[in-house]
Amino acid sequence: MSRAVRTCALLLALLLPAAARADEGMWLPLLLKQLNEADMRQKGLKLTAEDIYSVNRGSLKDAVVQFGGGCTGEIISGEGLLLTNHHCGYSQIQQHSSVENDYLTKGYWAMTRDQELPNPGLTATFIVRMEDVTGAVLQGIPGGIAEAERERTVQQRITQVAQKAVEGTHYKAFVRPMFGGNEYYLFVTEVFEDVRLVGAPPSSIGKFGGDTDNWAWPRHTGDFSMFRIYAGPDNKPAPYSKANKPYQPKHYLPISMAGVQPGDFTLVFGFPGRTTEYLTSWGVDEVYAASDPAKVKVRDAKLRVLDADMKASDKVRIQYAAKYASLANYWKKWIGEMRGLRRLDATARKQQQEQQFRAWVAQGDATRKAAYGQILDQLEQQYRLVRPYVVARDYTTEAALGVELVAYANSLQNLLDLIQNKAPQAELATAVGKARTGTTNFFRNYSAPTDQKVAAALLPLYADGTPAELLPDYVKTLRAKNTSPAAWASFAADLYGRSKLTSEADAQKVLDELLKGNAQPLLADPAYQLASAVVSTYRQKVLPTYTTAQDQITLLQRTYMAGLRQWQPERKFYPDANSTLRVAYGQVAGYQPADGTEYEYYTTLDGIMEKADPTNPEFEVPARLAELYQNKDFGPYAVNGTVPVAFTATNHTTGGNSGSPVINGRGELIGINFDRNWEGTMSDIMYDPDRVRNITLDVHYMLFVVDKFAGAGHLVKEMKLVNMPLNGRANSPLEPNTKKQKVKVKREKAAAL
Structure with a gap:
């Protein structure tokens, strides 16, 4: 197929109604009856829209929770047992870990209710x-x-x-x-607000593959952890108390043991974070050519520093484990997003849509022309205006404030404001008290030597990447003096050597002085001076124009969105994700990542053993897991002689869907959503039905790890396991995964057709 033909096909796909656009969409459960139920049933749903979302009786929605502030979880027992991703529970596991009790490395399993660990602040x-x-x-x-x-x-x-x-x-x-x-x-x-840690596999299972496999397929990660919701005696929310009882849910998900095969219906129920599917071409270009490259560049430098120090020290590894995982996750996602947008020629596709929209406006009456005639020109103007300010924002937040010492120093600004505004002593004392707690929490997971190296790496990126007119004079002077990496390293050493904010003891002494109304120790601190220069310049030179332009873009985008819906009345539009409860549905499927290759829809325990590498921490396999595999001791969790680990489907997901239940057509749990494929990460902006796949942990592997590996069979006994065959089959026809990367040569099908 020629490039011209491919381009025409892509443009045609973009302009077709949603009915012809495969499994794109993050739908409001409230509207499933009128918008999606018929299509869902055609794809294999056996339930009704009322079974999925109901106010009057228990439904699937009552088994789905927003876990913390940014993930999803599902209830899998009548005693409030909650399942989510390992990476969603990672910060809680880390908070309970120490060098002596390293639950990140060894895993944790509560064998009794008394051993379930509270997590203050987790909801x-x-x-x-x-x-x-x-x-x-x-x-x-x-x-x-x-x-x-x-x-x-x-x-x-x-x-x-x-x-x-x-x-x-x-x-x-x-x-x-x-x-x-x-x-x-x-x-x-x-x-x-009483949510307790019940169990988590070791990182060699929960993070198997590490950053190498993150956002990738084939995948072999046991990405799950377990918590339990506790409630007061009336089964309503209550603060943590030993007297609280396990929550009794309105509905919990039974777990299917029937397995999956291509074409099976899949429903993802969760809280997707943010998408921007209706961006204009200028918005897409801003992401692709300006914002993503800046953020990737900065995080790449920071991750290299953290990686080296974490490998050199167990203490630093534990302190920075959650931070590193968070940084690396979106660093790799943005790289994939740029690749996907380039492959789709996304900016050109949006430009084609805009040309079609302009033609529709021009063919309309005076009212249509008045409403939409100038909207695209005005959007273009605002995007061109805001571009340098977007770059300045990204370098400020990622590079300058990516230095933890700078960010911590900036967090004390409110105390200076209270002193300078002569606030009542009681108000100042309260604020200082909160700062003391924050300081203790900050230094628990902070290494000044590591952060000094980060500063030496990131500050020159901030100085060179920020448009000159938006850079603080203080930093311009630093840039003029420090013209080499060695010079920046020397500056960082001096900064950290003189600052009183690099240790908890010294920082608490600064807070003592602030409580007395003495601001001088903070004002004289070089870390605060740097933070003040960065933040004050950002607030004075960057934020006003950036905010004004973004407000205008928001206003214009609202009008453009109304125009799109008026232009295509036959199309089923879904709202962009905004951390509210949504349904995405699709079908189990493999995909072709590139010409000449094809990926199967599943992976198995065989693939874990093939990837095993004791010299690489990302691919270490626990001895107990290797023993179970060697003895073929799979219990009831095997399918055709091995244990299914993960599978892919066509559901439209994004950040926030981590931990979401993946449910079959009968409302049974078949897996836990934990990632997307790298070729599909641009789906936050543009969905590609041929390559966008969500990656799901198969329940067979989850149960196998809990029962056979961890010996926590008491948890499995809480669950309702069902073995009702789908479409009359006893099990999925999985074949053992015999290659490290299950890739087969794409067969030419033209002759057969």
Whole structure:
């Protein structure tokens, strides 16, 4: 196929209605009946929309929680047992770990309820109900009102709607905009704050493959951990107490032992974080050519420093484990995103759509032309205006504030403000008390020598990458003096040698002086001086223009979004992800990552053993796992002589879907969503049905690890395992995975056709 033909095909796919666009979409559960139920049933769903989302009775939504602030979890027993990803529970596992009790390395399993570990600050949030409140929020607001005034009115009404919805109850509520603010939805929630760690495999299982395999397929990671929700005596949320009881859910997910095969229906239920599927060509180009490259460059430098120090010290490894994982995750995602956008020629595809939109506007009446005639030109103008400020934002947040000493020094600015504004002593004392707690928490996971190396690597990137007119004079002077890596290293050594903010003891002494109203020790500290220069310049030179331009883009994008929906009334639009409960559905499928290669839809325990490398920490295999494999001691969790580990499907997912249940057509759990393939990471901006795949941990491997590896069979006994064959088959026809990377040569099919 020629490039011209491929381009035409891509453009045609972009402009076709959603019915022809495979499994793209993150759908509001409230609207499944009218928008998706028929299509879902055609793909293999045996349930109704009411079985998935219901206010009047228990449904699938009542087994799904937002885990903490950024992941999803699912309830898998009548005693509040919660399943999520290992990487979602990683920070909790890390907080409980020490050099003496290294649960990150060795894993942790509570053999009794008394051994389940509390996690202050961790929450599990259920959605009680959702409601379209667009009328209550927008009714009566004039069309020509200034954006700032409109936003004030909208926020006032949102507050009123949310307060009224939960008045007299223990529930909480929030309202989120959809379709760029053309619609608004209310979410009533029940938030549990006593969530305890139950079990986690060792990192050699939970992070098997490490950064090498992250965002990649084939995948062999046992990415799961277990927690339990506890409630008060009335089964309602309560603060941590030893007297609390395991939560009794309205619904929990039975676990299917039937296995999967290509074409099986899959439903992902979770809280996807953020997508921008309706960006214009200028927005796509900003991501691809400016923002992603800057962030990747900075994180690449920081990760190299952290990696070296973590390998050299167990203490540093534990201190920085969660930080490193968080940094590396999106670093690799952004690299894949850029590759995917380039391969799809995404900017050109968006430009083609915009040409079609302009033609539709030009063919319309005066009202249409007045509403949409200038919208794209105005968007282009704002994106061109904001580009240097986006770059400055990224280098400030990733590079300058990526130095932990600078970020910590900046966190004390509010105390200076209180002193300078002559705040009451009681108010100052309260603020200093919070700062003391924050300081203790900060230094628990901080290494000044490591951070000094980070500063030497990142500060020159900040100085060179930020547009000159948006760089602090203080940093311009540093850049002029330090013209080599050795010079920047010398500057960092001097900075960390003189600062009183590099150890907890000295930092607490600075806080002692601030409590007395003496700001001089902080004002004279070189780390604070650097932080102050960076942040004050950002606030004065970058933030005002950036905020104004982004506000304008938001306003214009809302109008453009309304125009797109008017232009394509036959298309089923879904709102961009915004950390609210969504349904994505698709089917089990492999894919072709490149010309001449094809990936199977599954991996097995065989592949783990083939990847095993005792010289590489990312591919170490626990002795117990190797023993079970050698003895073929798989228990009831084997399929055709091996244990299924992971599979791929066509569900449209993003960050926040980590830990989401992957459910079959009968409402049974078949896996835990934990990643996307690297070739599909651009799906936050543009979905490609041929290559976008979500990666799921198969429940067989999860159960095998819990029962046979960890010896925690008491947890399996809590669960409801069902072996109802799908479509009459007893098991999935898996074949042993006999190659380290299960790749087969793509067969030419043209002759057969």
